[in-house]
Amino acid sequence: MSAGAAETGLAGIATDLRRQGVPQVPADPVEEGAAADPAGLDAQPGVLRLGGLRVRLRAVRRRSEALIVPLEPEDLVLQGMADASPPKWHLGHTAWFFEEFLLRPLSQRYGIEHEAADPLWRFLFNSYYDAVGARHPRPQRGLLSRPPITAVLAWRARIDAALEQLLDVLAHRPASEAAAALALLELGLQHEQQHQELLLMDLLDGFSRNPLEPAYSTAADGPEAAFQRSWQLGEAGRNLAPPGGAVAEAGTLAGQGPQAEPEEQGWLRHPGGLVVIGHPGTASPPAMETGAAAAGAEPFHFDNEAPRHRVWLEPFAIARQLVSNADYEGFIADGGYQRPELWMSEGWAVVQQRGWRAPRYWRDDDEFTLAGRRPRHPRAPVRHLSWFEADAHARWAGARLPSEAEWETAAAGGGLQHSHGVLWQWTGSPYRPYPGFQPAAGAVGEYNGKFMSSQLVLRGSCFLTPAGHAGPERITYRNFFPPASRWLAGGLRLARDAA
């Protein structure tokens, strides 16, 4: 992919849209937003502070569109497998989310001018919301050569303009009235950030199937460069960790928490006991926040991260570092993929059926990445593993996967290298509701809750996760995938029982 092709291709679409009079997001939304409205709408009595949310809306929406700039037009409908979706579909679906859940119910009520999409687009871009209605089959999203990308981008621009109108209106409404709509807007932004990661995951899968081994981006600010930086930064910090650094409790009951124990080589030990995990669920809607919210740092959480609750842990140890490529090569060299005793029965069947002999994107001594085929660094964390592979490797290593409560407890203590921003980390925990879980009301209640079967939890975040979405400030984040999934950027960290 050449930069020139990008400029004359998809980047040129923005120019075309301007000629058509379609509203555009600003060239630099963060700076323009901050300059026009540095502290939110603010200071005036009865006017909610929404400046930070407006700035973030622009930034998140623009980032999605920036992701397709390096692509060729043909790439926009690439769907490598039934579980993946084409880039154009991701852009349409994230637009649909705002139109379906915010603009359809609220436009008339608040006098917002918005030209909705063709009603058939609801069928095309609904993902899995049964309450909304029927939808185009997921495995056939790659057949949607139409609508053209210009129409999808123009739709996105109309939705952006309508959402800004909505913010104008809500700023002058009582906080109690605005709260529900603002919470949905925030959910829409978080949803769009999730799809930004999905778009890149899906693209890697699609490109990996092309013998030309295309590169999405080899740029210094591209995703593969981000991976290399993130794990090597962690390496640099390896020797800087405080000696004796130990696991602090994630949130023990006052005065009842276990005390951290001294570190042993490469492992953090925890004595077990009663800990508290999960999100406290006290986040206010963004409009009611001050300060941090105006800067776009409101403490959002998905419904599946709450409620905060008590968990009993037996003594355990957890590895400071992620399992490396070299570690995993040892598993393969020792016949890891040929030894059924290392695998769950279901996983062993998958190994046989699919002929697995190595992680998804390994190619000889190289690996396929979003920067094309690259040499595989032995010290880099092994990536794109299924839960079955992670579990088998852990068993071979005389260890196991951590539970999500163990992971969260350890992460809260700050002793885990690469806890965020490198790879999602498989846990041994099934994805189930926390005690007292309540899905969100309405159709968006389908967002998380109905998927709480036959999936395993991953913790942390990865190099494809947008900044500010699931970092160290949000250790309660729960990602989840079926155990045979390998196209997500997942790795593993070992744990073991401790006496």
Ligand SMILES: [Fe+2]
């Ligand atoms: Fe979605």
